[in-house]
Structure formats: C-alpha cells, structure tokens
Amino acid sequence: MANPYIKQYLMTAGPTPLPPAVSQAMAQPMLYHRAPAFVEVYARALRRLKAVFQTENEVMLFAASGSGAMESAVANLVRPGEPAVVASSGKFGERWAELCDAYGARTVHWRTEWGRKVEPAELDRVLAEQPDAEVVFTTFSETSTGVVNDIRELTDVAHRHGALIAVDAVSGLGAVPLPQDDWGVDVVVAGSQKALMSPPGLAFASANGAALELAAAAPGRRFYFDWGATVSVQRKDPPDSPFTPAVGLVQALDVALGLIEDEGLAEVFERHRLLGRATRAAARTLELELFGPDDDNANVVTAIRLPQDLDGAAVPRLMRDRFGITVAGGQGHLKGRIVRIAHCGYFGAFDVVVTIAALEMTLSELGHEVELGAGVAAAQRAFLEAGVPLATPA
Amino acid sequence: MANPYIKQYLMTAGPTPLPPAVSQAMAQPMLYHRAPAFVEVYARALRRLKAVFQTENEVMLFAASGSGAMESAVANLVRPGEPAVVASSGKFGERWAELCDAYGARTVHWRTEWGRKVEPAELDRVLAEQPDAEVVFTTFSETSTGVVNDIRELTDVAHRHGALIAVDAVSGLGAVPLPQDDWGVDVVVAGSQKALMSPPGLAFASANGAALELAAAAPGRRFYFDWGATVSVQRKDPPDSPFTPAVGLVQALDVALGLIEDEGLAEVFERHRLLGRATRAAARTLELELFGPDDDNANVVTAIRLPQDLDGAAVPRLMRDRFGITVAGGQGHLKGRIVRIAHCGYFGAFDVVVTIAALEMTLSELGHEVELGAGVAAAQRAFLEAGVPLATPA
Numbered sequence: 191m192a193n194p195y196i197k198q199y200l201m202t203a204g205p206t207p208l209p210p211a212v213s214q215a216m217a218q219p220m221l222y223h224r225a226p227a228f229v230e231v232y233a234r235a236l237r238r239l240k241a242v243f244q245t246e247n248e249v250m251l252f253a254a255s256g257s258g259a260m261e262s263a264v265a266n267l268v269r270p271g272e273p274a275v276v277a278s279s280g281k282f283g284e285r286w287a288e289l290c291d292a293y294g295a296r297t298v299h300w301r302t303e304w305g306r307k308v309e310p311a312e313l314d315r316v317l318a319e320q321p322d323a324e325v326v327f328t329t330f331s332e333t334s335t336g337v338v339n340d341i342r343e344l345t346d347v348a349h350r351h352g353a354l355i356a357v358d359a360v361s362g363l364g365a366v367p368l369p370q371d372d373w374g375v376d377v378v379v380a381g382s383q384k385a386l387m388s389p390p391g392l393a394f395a396s397a398n399g400a401a402l403e404l405a406a407a408a409p410g411r412r413f414y415f416d417w418g419a420t421v422s423v424q425r426k427d428p429p430d431s432p433f434t435p436a437v438g439l440v441q442a443l444d445v446a447l448g449l450i451e452d453e454g455l456a457e458v459f460e461r462h463r464l465l466g467r468a469t470r471a472a473a474r475t476l477e478l479e480l481f482g483p484d485d486d487n488a489n490v491v492t493a494i495r496l497p498q499d500l501d502g503a504a505v506p507r508l509m510r511d512r513f514g515i516t517v518a519g520g521q522g523h524l525k526g527r528i529v530r531i532a533h534c535g536y537f538g539a540f541d542v543v544v545t546i547a548a549l550e551m552t553l554s555e556l557g558h559e560v561e562l563g564a565g566v567a568a569a570q571r572a573f574l575e576a577g578v579p580l581a582t583p584a
Numbered sequence: 585m586a587n588p589y590i591k592q593y594l595m596t597a598g599p600t601p602l603p604p605a606v607s608q609a610m611a612q613p614m615l616y617h618r619a620p621a622f623v624e625v626y627a628r629a630l631r632r633l634k635a636v637f638q639t640e641n642e643v644m645l646f647a648a649s650g651s652g653a654m655e656s657a658v659a660n661l662v663r664p665g666e667p668a669v670v671a672s673s674g675k676f677g678e679r680w681a682e683l684c685d686a687y688g689a690r691t692v693h694w695r696t697e698w699g700r701k702v703e704p705a706e707l708d709r710v711l712a713e714q715p716d717a718e719v720v721f722t723t724f725s726e727t728s729t730g731v732v733n734d735i736r737e738l739t740d741v742a743h744r745h746g747a748l749i750a751v752d753a754v755s756g757l758g759a760v761p762l763p764q765d766d767w768g769v770d771v772v773v774a775g776s777q778k779a780l781m782s783p784p785g786l787a788f789a790s791a792n793g794a795a796l797e798l799a800a801a802a803p804g805r806r807f808y809f810d811w812g813a814t815v816s817v818q819r820k821d822p823p824d825s826p827f828t829p830a831v832g833l834v835q836a837l838d839v840a841l842g843l844i845e846d847e848g849l850a851e852v853f854e855r856h857r858l859l860g861r862a863t864r865a866a867a868r869t870l871e872l873e874l875f876g877p878d879d880d881n882a883n884v885v886t887a888i889r890l891p892q893d894l895d896g897a898a899v900p901r902l903m904r905d906r907f908g909i910t911v912a913g914g915q916g917h918l919k920g921r922i923v924r925i926a927h928c929g930y931f932g933a934f935d936v937v938v939t940i941a942a943l944e945m946t947l948s949e950l951g952h953e954v955e956l957g958a959g960v961a962a963a964q965r966a967f968l969e970a971g972v973p974l975a976t977p978a
Contacts, residue, residue, distance in 0.1 A: 200614055204828060205616060207613065213610070213613070217611035219594070221594070252648075253648055253649045254647050254648055254808065255829070256827070261808045264807075291804075292805065292807040293804075293805060383828060391647045391831075410686055411687060411805060413655050413658075414648065415808075434651075434784045436649070438784075439830070439832075518616075518618075
C-alpha cells in the first residue's frame with residue numbers, strides 16, 4: 191500500500207492527472223440534463239470535440255470507457271461471417287480482434303511484433319489477400335508499447351483496397367496530430383481519460399459519411415452504441431442525447447477542452463513532442479533501451495526496457511510505494527520487462543524531471559549502476575534547447 | 585434560460601442532487617485504477633452495492649448510463665428469433681421492447697396503460713400463450729408515470745411459467761424495498777444517478793446463477809456488456825475491472841453508498857415512504873389528481889395531473905425559470921399533461937415543502953385557483969404525524 195503521507199504523482203497513460211479546474215467542475219451541484227444550463231455545456235463540449243478530432247463529423251459521445259467506443263465501431267461496421275481485418279501491434283490492437291470475434295466476424299488478424307509499427311506495405315499485402323474486407327481496424331498510439339502508427343499511410347493503403355479504416359486513438363488523440371478529415375480517416379474513436387485531461391467514463395466516436403452509410407446498411411444487434419440513433423439526436427438544435435449523459439463528466443470534459451482551445455492544438459502537440467523528446471533523451475543518457483522505435487512522433491507514452499540485472503516488476507512498485515510516483519509496468523508478456531512513463535495530457539517539463547529523478551533513484555536502490563542526475567540533466571537540456579515556454583494549461 | 589442568480593433546486597428523478605460529500609469525492613486528485621488506493625475504494629463500493637441490492641450475487645459495475653445495464657440484460661439473455669416477453673407500463677418499459685427488437689428477439693410486448701401497474705394476472709395470461717418464453721423484462725419504478733410495480737408477484741408468475749425475470753430498477757433501487765435474493769428476482773439492473781445519490785455514468789446489473797447460466801449458454805454478440813467476463817474479473821481478489829473504470833464516479837458512489845449504510849437501508853426506505861406520502865397528501869389537498877395509483881409504495885416520483893384550465897407545459901418551465909425549481913414534465917403523450925416531482929435519493933422533508941410551495945405559486949400565477957400554503961400544510965402534517973426524525977444523510 192502506498193504511503194498516503196508521501197506526495198503523489200500520477201504518471202500513467204490513463205487515467206491521467208486532471209487540471210484543478212477540471213476536478214473542480216465535477217464538484218459543482220448536479221444539473222438536470224435537459225435544463226438549459228447543462229444543454230449549453232453539452233453543446234459546447236460537442237463543438238470542442240470536433241476541433242480536437244479536426245473533423246466536421248458529428249463526434250458521438252457515449253457514457254462508457256474507451257473500449258465502449260471501440261465496440262461501437264465493431265457493432266456498427268462488422269457483419270457476422272464477413273471478413274474484418276485487424277492490424278495490431280500490442281495489447282490494445284488485440285482488443286479489436288477480440289471485439290470482431292465477439293461480433294462473429296471472420297477476423298483476419300495481422301499481428302505486428304509488440305514494439306514495432308504496423309508497416310503499411312504489410313497491410314497492403316494482407317488486404318490484397320482479402321479483397322472482400324470492408325473495414326481495417328488498427329491503433330494510433332499503442333499504449334502498451336509506446337508505438338505511434340502512421341495512420342495517414344495506413345489509411346491510404348486501406349482506401350486503395352476499397353476498405354474503410356477505423357482507428358483506436360484512445361490514448362493518442364490530443365497528444366499527437368491526427369487530422370481526421372485531412373487524412374480521410376473514416377472512423378476515429380477516443381476516450382476522455384488520456385490526452386484530453388478528463389476523468390475516465392466518456393468515450394467518443396467520429397465516423398464519416400461512408401462509415402455511417404455502412405452502419406446504416408445493417409441495422410440491429412446494437413442499441414446503446416448505435417451510431418445512427420446517436421448522431422440523429424446529437425444533431426438536433428439544441429443537441430440531445432439518447433440516454434442520460436454523465437453530466438459531471440461532460441462538465442469536466444468541457445472545461446478540459448476549453449483549456450486545449452486556449453493553449454492551441456498546435457501548441458499542445460508541440461508540448462507533447464517536447465515531453466517525449468526529453469524523456470527519450472533521459473533514457474538514452476541513462477543507457478536504458480527504448481522499447482519502441484526512437485520516433486519523434488511517439489510522444490504519448492515512453493516505454494523503456496528495464497536492465498536485466500534487476501527485478502523488473504519491482505521498479506513500478508518501488509517508484510510508487512517509496513517515492514509516490516505511479517508509473518505503469520508492462521502488460522501481458524512485457525510484465526517486469528518494461529516501465530512506461532506517460533506524458534499525454536496535463537503534463538509539463540517538471541513532471542518528466544520528477545519521474546526521471548525517481549527512476550534513477552529506484553534503479554540505484556535496486557542495485558543497478560546509474561549516475562544520479564544524468565537523466566535529469568538530459569531532460570533539462572532537451573527542454574532548454576527547445577527555447578519555448580514550458581507552461582502547461584492551468 | 586434559468587436566472588443563475590436565483591438559488592436552484594433539483595427535483596428531477598435523475599440526475600438527482602448529490603450530497604456535498606459525494607460531490608467533493610470527485611474533486612479529489614485522479615487515481616490510477618490499478619493502484620491500491622483505488623482498488624480499496626472499488627472493492628468497498630462493490631461490497632456496498634450487494635447490500636443495496638440485498639443479494640449475494642456479484643453486482644456488475646459498468647461505466648454507462650442505466651440503459652447500458654438494461655442492454656447488458658438483453659444482450660446476455662435474448663436469442664435472435666426466440667420469444668422475449670416485455671411487460672411495460674410506461675416509457676422506460678418500452679425501452680425493453682426496443683432493446684429486444686434491436687437484438688432480434690421475437691418480442692411479445694404486453695403494454696399496460698401508462699399510469700397503471702402491470703397486473704400479475706395479465707402477465708400470467710400472456711405467459712400461458714408463450715410457453716417458449718425464457719425471460720420476462722419489466723420495470724420496478726416506472727419513472728415516466730410514478731408507478732411502482734409488484735415485482736415479487738410478477739417474479740412468482742414468471743417462475744411458475746419457467747421463465748426468468750429481468751427488472752429495470754434504475755429509479756427505484758434504494759428508494760423502495762426490492763430484496764432481490766428474498767424475492768428470487770433473477771436480474772436487477774440499476775443506475776447511479778437516482779436513489780443512489782451519485783452522479784450519472786455508472787450502471788449495475790445483478791444476475792443470479794440461473795441468469796448467468798442462460799447467458800453463458802449463448803456467448804458472443806457482446807463484449808463491453810458481457811456478463812461472464814465482467815463477473816470473472818470482479819470476483820478476483822482484489823477485484824479487477826475489464827476496462828478502465830470511471831474512477832471519479834466510483835469514488836463518488838462509494839461515498840454515497842457509505843451514507844446509505846450509515847443511515848440504514850430500512851431507514852432510507854422509510855424516509856422515502858414519508859416523502860411520497862407527504863407529496864401525495866399535498867396534491868390531494870390542492871385538489872390535484874395523482875396520475876398513478878394512490879399507492880403507499882410509489883415513493884420514487886409523484887406524477888400529478890395538471891388542471892386542464894392552464895397550459896401544462898408552462899408549469900415546469902415557470903417553476904424553473906421564475907422560481908429556480910427544476911421538476912420534470914410529462915414524456916411522450918403525457919407532455920403538458922403531468923408534472924413529476926421526484927423524491928428519490930438525497931431528499932428530505934423540506935425539499936417537498938419547497939417544491940409544493942413553488943407549485944402552488946406557479947399554478948396561481950398561471951391563473952388556476954389555489955389556496956397558497958394549503959398543500960404545504962398538508963405535507964407538514966404528514967411529516968409531523970410520522971413522528972420520526974426528518975434528517976437526510978449529510
């Protein structure tokens with residue numbers, strides 16, 4: 191059990207820490223969801239979501255975990271017995287395959303080794319063998335490994351084969367550029383609790399005309415996550431919701447999206463780029479191997495291989511219990527082999543400084559030779575060299 | 585638009601007002617859902633849910649609106665092409681039929697007139713004609729009309745015909761007794777945002793062994809709402825969740841359920857009985873007709889017919905915009921014909937006093953003859969006659 195008297199730092203890729211104004215939004219008195227005071231907040235949050243998705247689509251808002259939005263894509267797009275192509279590169283990519291299986295698709299699962307990107311050329315080859323595939327499901331930021339896939343290229347490949355593409359951007363949206371309309375991405379799903387700096391419990395799906403048409407062609411076998419019903423009530427003036435919305439979470443989301451609007455989306459992406467760059471620089475200086483590719487776009491979570499001379503599972507445990515820093519270890523077969531430092535959402539330069547300092551102290555305590563302060567200095571240099579203000583929204 | 589400078593009172597049957605301690609729970613710093621500090625809260629909330637459901641079942645917790653838990657029952661129990669009996673008596677009962685249709689059931693929908701209870705004898709007749717029906721779906725407290733159905737009797741009828749029963753208790757659970765295990769109710773679903781005094785965004789499903797077995801016999805066509813997967817991870821020690829839980833909402837729920845535990849479930853039911861009784865007494869004294877039966881068990885929401893000499897739709901509008909009291913009007917064909925005063929959850933005697941006072945003032949302003957204070961006095965008498973403390977948990 192963590193010592194509650196030690197100051198706590200949340201450095202996980204979801205839930206991520208909340209800006210104080212977002213936390214406070216939820217402590218307000220409850221509103222009736224059909225009262226004007228809430229409808230105004232709801233309409234503004236829906237409008238602000240479009241800006242973050244960089245789309246003209248109606249961004250559907252569900253009271254659900256991010257996986258609920260993924261399920262909405264499968265429930266609306268997959269046909270029993272028909273092929274569905276999943277291109278995965280980690281744990282969350284595999285969830286697409288589980289979902290397609292649950293919905294009775296003939297799932298064609300192209301697995302890329304964890305820690306590598308999905309190669310567009312490989313997707314091209316897979317699709318050439320599946321001329322009937324109507325949809326490709328893949329992942330933007332694979333939280334289990336830190337990899338950020340090239341969605342623009344994967345979208346082009348899918349479209350060349352006449353397939354739509356549905357992208358899980360739960361952890362990447364709002365951290366790394368994914369201009370949905372510019373790139374022509376058919377479906378993007380996301381969640382509230384990562385780069386969008388909001389509490390967990392809201393999920394989003396943005397589907398373009400082609401995707402909504404495919405969904406409408408096979409109605410049924412869904413209700414809560416039905417796209418047609420959701421889009422039609424959200425498009426009313428003022429917008430409505432098919433079910434009681436999670437009022438407090440929507441109020442929090444609206445405040446968080448307002449912070450992103452104030453900071454500017456381009457500035458938000460640049461801040462994440464810098465956070466990722468500084469974290470990778472620190473790892474390199476500490477002679478720790480990155481688990482994913484050393485990619486200037488992989489700025490959501492940095493996965494670092496742990497030295498083999500120590501008990502890997504002890505690293506996140508010690509960081510939390512002794513130093514109050516909560517980071518995630520590895521999932522699945524990566525348990526005990528990596529540590530994942532998140533920097534998506536409400537994070538600034540000194541969050542990286544703190545986490546790297548604690549990682550150095552932890553490795554040292556576990557008997558690994560490490561020069562205290564060396565990783566911190568590398569991060570400091572990366573931030574100073576950027577020559578930009580380091581403030582996060584407040 | 586409501587005047588924000590007027591003190592606001594929320595008197596709707598969901599979302600309902602939150603006790604201050606519940607609101608504050610959500611303003612706390614975010615926790616990682618696998619950290620011991622959250623796991624402890626999560627385990628306790630799951631344990632406390634069992635007490636409110638009065639069951640030994642594992643009560644499944646979903647990040648969703650109440651309708652999500654209803655969908656879980658249909659997705660897990662209904663078979664395409666097979667009969668599913670729905671016994672409805674209002675708008676929320678009809679949702680069961682929409683869900684069964686969406687999942688491809690051969691839906692047999694027995695509609696009771698809105699404002700009346702589902703008669704056990706009628707269900708008996710319907711089931712006699714449907715010997716293959718495996719499940720009956722019905723409603724405990726029908727929020728659209730104020731009616732509370734006799735679930736104990738309906739359960740007995742279903743069981744006599746070899747069918748299971750699934751009950752939507754979204755608005756009634758925690759307000760009116762529904763001892764699941766004692767009555768042998770196979771499935772009870774509920775939501776966080778009504779009598780449980782928590783923010784909207786959490787949904788619950790409690791399924792007994794027979795229901796879980798029926799679900800397990802036909803896997804697939806569901807993932808987010810799959811009962812087998814949910815029960816198996818929640819039963820781990822410590823309990824886990826299949827997807828990122830809505831951390832802040834679970835913290836709020838735990839605090840709210842702690843308040844119910846402190847007050848005592850029997851006392852909570854008695855408080856609701858008194859609130860319902862006082863509200864009905866006030867309506868009678870004002871010579872306003874109750875929409876539902878004058879039932880000492882209908883203590884979730886009181887639906888009152890509006891006098892025909894005035895514009896019914898103006899009543900909730902004026903109460904909100906002029907007096908700051910948010911009540912709900914009628915839904916569907918009852919729009920403009922009834923007003924619904926909720927008293928489920930964090931409500932006390934003086935909430936009824938305030939609402940009846942504002943209703944009197946509103947009717948008077950709209951030109952209906954009303955003796956100001958008469959309804960208030962009737963409510964006061966009802967509370968005094970009970971001779972019990974009137975405090976609500978704080």
